[in-house]
Amino acid sequence: MKHILNSIIIISFVFVSIIGCENNSSNSNVLDSKVDKKILWEMGGHLPAQTGMDRNIGTAGLLHGVLEGKYIVVGGGANFPYDSVLNNGARKTYSDIYLLEDKNGSLEVIEHINWENEIGYGASITTKDGVYYLGGSPNSEAADDILFITLQNGKLNIEKIGDLPFTLQNGVAVERNGKLYIAGGAKGNGNSSGLYEYDLTSKEIKELSPIPQESFRQQLVGQILNGNLYVFSGHGDVAYTDGYKYDFDNDTWEKVSDVELNGKALTVAGGNSIKLNEKEMLVMGGVNKEIFDDAVAKLGSLQGRELANFRDHYFRMDPYEFRFNSDILIYNADSDSWRSIGESPFDPNAGAALLLIGNKIYSINGEIKAGVRTDKMFVGTIIAK
Known part of the structure; x- marks a missing residue:
């Protein structure tokens, strides 16, 4: 049932309160944890048509990252x-890849190129040196590629720097001390819950302790906070709400708080996250557990006329009926707790690109209902309240 997630207004000014974020930007102190904040959202434009297409109807599962602390790279999907x-x-x-720059709240295309392979639903990692992209290609020859994206003389440069020992889709990955850590996802070796460490220098990879509980976990979210890897949610045949912390030094996992608000469990499967500071991550999007679980069960078990009737109803539902997660969530590793800082002023989604540059958040494209995407790009500016 991969197609459920993979296939699963415009605002001028909308304010959302944010409390308790630290600065990870050199040019602003607005993210300091002692400053009360709010987000001013604006429409940032539309992603242009892909090569050979009349228009862009929006994509999900995009490659995404930040280059040189200033430029956004998005593509594929x-x-x-x-x-x-x-x-x-x-x-x-x-195969289209775009280089974007924020010019007064409008995301303008600086460069548009095509990679040699189509890409989508791989794992993206932004580092100070460039953006890594792992797996995520329908081309079986490229589905285990490790790509490295940089700017050279102001132009996009993409090179293949290695191979994973498995194909990868819908996992999450982070970088730490020159090593890439790949968790969850649909891996070609069948070890979905596995955690792997890839050494960028030696090109060697080793298997670490797997994520607990579920043997199959894809479209999860994760970040390194307080020196540990935190992962949450994801889905198999049902959407999960649980969370875990990985200790790099001891190769051990520990249960942490489930994703929940006011005592109610939530899933953020299909959502995306950004690291705000050393102790906090922000999560947007994700499916609704009740609707997702019901759809997976019925699309996999019903037959004949019952299946046809359910499909007709399900895929004709309006975006709001899918009840994707609209809460803008922050997880705090110090308090091991979740809070909402308000609701998304635009259609909540799954599979969007989510990025942070200084005090600005960017949400690009994504799926707003099963099978339907948006080409819209939104810019949220975090300011003092």
């Missing part, structure tokens, strides 16, 4: 441009 999912339309994945 998938959608259904020829016919709807209800009519069994074919999914298309793209």
Whole structure:
């Protein structure tokens, strides 16, 4: 049932309160934990059409990252441009990669190139040196690639720097001390819950202790906080709400707080996260557990007319009926707790690119209902309250 997530207004000014973030920007102290804040959201534009297409109908599962602390790189991803999912339309994945720059709240395309392979639903990692992209290609020859994206003389430069020992989709990855850590996802070796360490210098990879509890976990979120790797949610045949902390020094996992608000468990499967500071991560998007679980069960068990009737109802539902997570969530590792800082002023989504530059948050494209994406890009400026 991969297609459920993979296929699963415009505002001028909307304010959302944020409390308790630290500065990770050299040019502003607005993220300091002692400063009360709010987010001013604006429409940042539309991602242009891919090569050979008349228009961009939006994609999900994009490559995404920040280059030189200033530029956004996004690309690839998938959608259904020829016919709807209800009519069994074919999914298309793209090779287009865009370099964007924020110019007074408008994301302008600086460069648009095409990579040699189509890419989508791989793992993206922003580092001070460049952006790594792992797996995520419908081309079986490229589905285990490790790509490294940089700017050279102001132009995008993409090079393949290695191979994973497995293909990868819908996992999460981080960088620490010159090593990449890959957790969860659909891995070609069948070890979905596995955690792996890839040494960028030696090119060697080793298997570490797997994420506890579920044997299959994809489309999870994760960040390094307080020196530990935190992962949350994801899904298998059902959407998960649990969370775990990984200790790099001891190769051990520890249970942490579930994703919950006011005592109610939530899932952020299909959402994305950004690291605000050493102790906090912000999460946006994700499916609704009740609706997701019900759809997976019925699409996998119903037959004949019952299945046709359910598919017709499900894929015709309006975006709001899918009840994707609209809360903008912050997890604090010190207090091991979640809080909402308000609701997204635009359609909540799954599979969007989510990035942070200084005190600005960028949400680009994503799936707003099963099989339907948006081409919109939003810019949220964090300011003092």
